[in-house]
Amino acid sequence: MSLDATRRVLAGRGWEPTLRALYPAYEPVRFGGRTFPVTVRPVPPGTDLDAVLGDLDPTPPPGFDASFDPRGAAEYRAYAAAPPRQGLHDGPTYAAVRVRDTADGPRVDARPGSYFASLATAEALEREFVEALAADPDRPVPPADLPRRAWLHERLADPVRDGRFRAGALSVATTVLLPRPGGHAALLVRRSWRVRTHPGFLHVAPAGILAPPDRSHWREGFSVRQTVYREFAEELFGLDLETTPEAGLLDSAPVRALLDGGAAELHLCGVSVPLLHLRPEICVLLRVHDPALLRGTRNWEVGRVLELPLDEEFRPLEDVTPDLIPAAAGALRLARSQVTALS
Numbered sequence: 001m002s003l004d005a006t007r008r009v010l011a012g013r014g015w016e017p018t019l020r021a022l023y024p025a026y027e028p029v030r031f032g033g034r035t036f037p038v039t040v041r042p043v044p045p046g047t048d049l050d051a052v053l054g055d056l057d058p059t060p061p062p063g064f065d066a067s068f069d070p071r072g073a074a075e076y077r078a079y080a081a082a083p084p085r086q087g088l089h090d091g092p093t094y095a096a097v098r099v100r101d102t103a104d105g106p107r108v109d110a111r112p113g114s115y116f117a118s119l120a121t122a123e124a125l126e127r128e129f130v131e132a133l134a135a136d137p138d139r140p141v142p143p144a145d146l147p148r149r150a151w152l153h154e155r156l157a158d159p160v161r162d163g164r165f166r167a168g169a170l171s172v173a174t175t176v177l178l179p180r181p182g183g184h185a186a187l188l189v190r191r192s193w194r195v196r197t198h199p200g201f202l203h204v205a206p207a208g209i210l211a212p213p214d215r216s217h218w219r220e221g222f223s224v225r226q227t228v229y230r231e232f233a234e235e236l237f238g239l240d241l242e243t244t245p246e247a248g249l250l251d252s253a254p255v256r257a258l259l260d261g262g263a264a265e266l267h268l269c270g271v272s273v274p275l276l277h278l279r280p281e282i283c284v285l286l287r288v289h290d291p292a293l294l295r296g297t298r299n300w301e302v303g304r305v306l307e308l309p310l311d312e313e314f315r316p317l318e319d320v321t322p323d324l325i326p327a328a329a330g331a332l333r334l335a336r337s338q339v340t341a342l343s
Contacts (some may be wrong), residue, residue, distance in 0.1 A: 003200035005134045010037070012137025015129075019275050022143070022153070026160055026275065029333045032321040036329035038285075039160065042270035043105030045341045049224040049268045052282055054107035058218040062092060062114040064121075067165055072120035078117040089183050090116040093169035093199040094210050094222060096280045099161045099271060108280055108283055112218055113167040115209070118279065122168035125149050126276035145235045152278075160273050168279035172227045173327060175283065175335035177270070178291045178307065184339075185307040186332060188320065201325040204332065205305065206231035210282070224282055228266070264288045269338045272330030276299060281327050283334045314339070 009015055016028065019037055026039035043052065053207040064076040071317040080090060095113025099106055125148055132145045143150045149159075156162045176187040212221025259266060270284040309317040314336040321329075 003323075006130050006201075009133045009137045011324075012133065014136065014138050014140045016132070017140040018129075021140070022149070022188050023030050023160055023275060025158075026273075026277070029272075029329050030325075031324070031329040031332055032316045032319065033305050034285075034321045034329075036324070036326040037275040038272050038326035038330035038338075039101070039105040039275060040270055040272045040330050040334050041101070042334055043137075043268050044336045045267070045338065047268045049103055049228065049266070050269060052105065052224060052268055053222060054098075054109040054275050056109070056222050057097070057111045060111050062095075062112040062117065062215070064117055065167065066163060068117070069148055070166070071151075072124055072150060075124065075178065076116050076120040079119060080172070084326060090114050091209070091216050092218075093118055093167075094212075094218075095167040096163040098163055099234070099273065099280055108170060108271060108282065110170055112212075112215075113169055115169060117167035118169035121166035122277045122279045125152070125166075125278060126131070126213060127273075129276050134302045142338070159278055160275070163167045163278075165278070166278070168208045168277065171208060171279070171281045172210050172224055172231065173272075173281050173283050173331045174228055174231065174286055174308065175204045175331050176206075176288060177339070178288050180309060183309065183317075184309040184314070185309050186325075187329070187334070188306045188308050190306070190323070193330065200323075201328075202306070202320055202323045203325050203328045207281075207327075209332075217323060224268070224284065228284055250333075263290055267338050269331070269334035272327060272334060274326040274330065283331045285335045285338050287339075304309060312331050 016035060016202070017036060019028070029036045029038050029040060064073055069101050082088070091114070093113040093115055093117070094110040097109040097111050099108050127146045128146055133139070143153065152165055155165050178185040178187070185204050188202045190200065190202055208227065210224070210227050212218050265287040267285045269285050269286070272281045272283055274281070289336045308320060311317060314332065
């Protein structure tokens with residue numbers, strides 16, 4: 001699935017009526033004068049980062065479950081049989097089971113999953129969608145042109161909230177907000193061409209999959225805060241903390257410099273669900289008061305870091321919207337809601 005094909009589809013007029021017909025209860029996000037196929041659920045200000053995590057069922061083994069669409073089995077086996085390469089290994093994930101609304105905001109229940117199972121059951125929905133619309137991006141397509149999605153809809157009344165029959169890897173995205181005259185600047189990164197999903201697109205950073213340290217510590221790794229610390233250390237500062245326990249992450253000098261002594265504020269914003277692949281993302285905001293604290297090295301996943309200037313109303317002052325993945329628009333929209341609520 002190429003950057004050009006996805007850009008053409010998102011720039012066309014066909015995707016929105018197609019998704020509105022499928023998901024009439026979910027409003028797509030508007031950002032920078034464009035509509036993006038992602039829906040969001042905010043949380044009240046002051047919600048603890050890990051409060052968004054609901055129930056964890058650690059008993060089902062990860063892998064390709066018998067409840068999944070069997071058309072994804074061959075893809076899963078192909079990933080598993082391929083030689084290991086950087087950026088593509090079947091690491092453990094937390095597969096989203098459901099997104100629940102509560103009086104204190106959304107909660108996400110999960111079960112053990114794996115990266116290859118997510119590719120073959122969730123990201124496969126996006127690839128199918130882009131391929132169906134790529135030839136004529138202005139033409140809406142019927143469900144019959146989306147057989148993998150239609151299979152899911154036959155089994156679920158609300159696939160946006162209900163994560164069964166697939167293994168969509170739950171991820172965490174942090175919008176880093178820097179002060180600038182007349183507004184803010186948000187950090188974006190152009191995703192490496194070596195990653196499997198959305199190569200060449202822009203996303204907020206750091207962002208990564210919520211994952212345990214290994215397949216024997218599912219409960220210990222079920223933490224948004226721990227994931228944020230790890231992603232900051234790895235993606236923005238190039239530190240190899242993949243297997244370091246949480247205490248080691250907290251002792252990482254760059255991470256501590258950002259969070260200690262009031263130099264930065266960390267807030268939970270809510271949950272976004274990109275409607276192309278239906279894989280939830282937990283969105284966090286880091287408001288940095290001293291941008292110099294972010295200077296450091298960056299690893300292969302990140303690529304080039306950009307600063308997107310935003311005015312006081314969070315309107316972008318540079319047009320990067322054609323290259324934003326929908327999840328980035330959702331994260332920025334939720335960051336704006338949190339900043340407004342905190343003001």
